[in-house]
Amino acid sequence: MSTPLLLLLCLCATSALAHELHHEVSQAQAVVIRLTYGDDTPFAFEAYEIYPEGGKLPAQVGRTDAQGRVAFLPPQAGRWRVKTWSEDGHGLEFTLETGVGTTPAAEDRPLYERHGRIVAGVALILGLFGVLNLYLKRKKS
């Protein structure tokens, strides 16, 4: 066999090796984001994207698991924008901050928890209409 042919065969073998996939199993600490509907039903198997703050390319994309969870291993400390959506128009966009050795804190959270929010909202609406009522009475008199 001629030397050039032998070299070509060797090159082909290297190229074939490059298509091999390897796997490695390890444990690492991840940020776990749980997404639910208002009634606590998991936002399951829906799409999400996580972007570094100001970045246009996502650091991670995928779908939530059956419990509506996303496991995210931030490549570095910083702020991350999480976008998630379903085909029927449900979704959410929020930011979270991850640091070294700190518990990540989700931001843009609502001010009150669910039941408190409902009561506060009703009180606000009735209060606004009360003010409107005073205005009407004043106008009449």
Added chain:
Amino acid sequence: MHLPDGFLSPQTYLPAYGLAAGLWWLAARRLRRTLDAERLPWLAAVTALAFVLMMLALPLPGGSSVHATGVALLAVNFGVWTAFLAISLVLALQALLFGVGGVTALAVNALALGLLGSAAAWLAWRAVQPVHEVLALILAGWVSMVVPAAIIALVLGIQPAIAHDAAGRPLFFPFGLAVTLPAVLIPHALLGLGEGLLTWLGTLTLKRLRLRHAV
């Protein structure tokens, strides 16, 4: 049916805010002329009810959730423009204070639910009322759910076409009309029946309470 932030492109929500601002101003002027102290407590109560209904999500088979709105109840009992303002107030409170629905999407949500939902409900009720009062109220509730759902599905479904990068990747909501129309319309067409019953029973209760209060 509340669209959150990040789903709509500025090409969508900025014109929607322009249109909604003009219509809010018109509605406020009209309300100032027509509202009286006798109707105000009832309007306050039904607006508060609409807020509660929109905050209570009902689980659907398949993992999604829906909620009633009270749009038709407001439209039938207080008129389209008043319903538009009341629903806009509810949506604004939810978006600004409680993180339900997006601030950027507020105008689209208000136009779809508050204005077009109310107008559709009122028209359906007026068209069928001479024939059958109960059917008219149920139909009003149903269309108040289906018409806004169709508009929301359309607005979502055109996002990939109007806002994408050079490679054609959607920058905002990623699914087209073929996905959004069935995904949004089918559950809301079913929920519309519940909204219809709510409109009928709500209107009945409201009439009785108003009569009792008048006596």
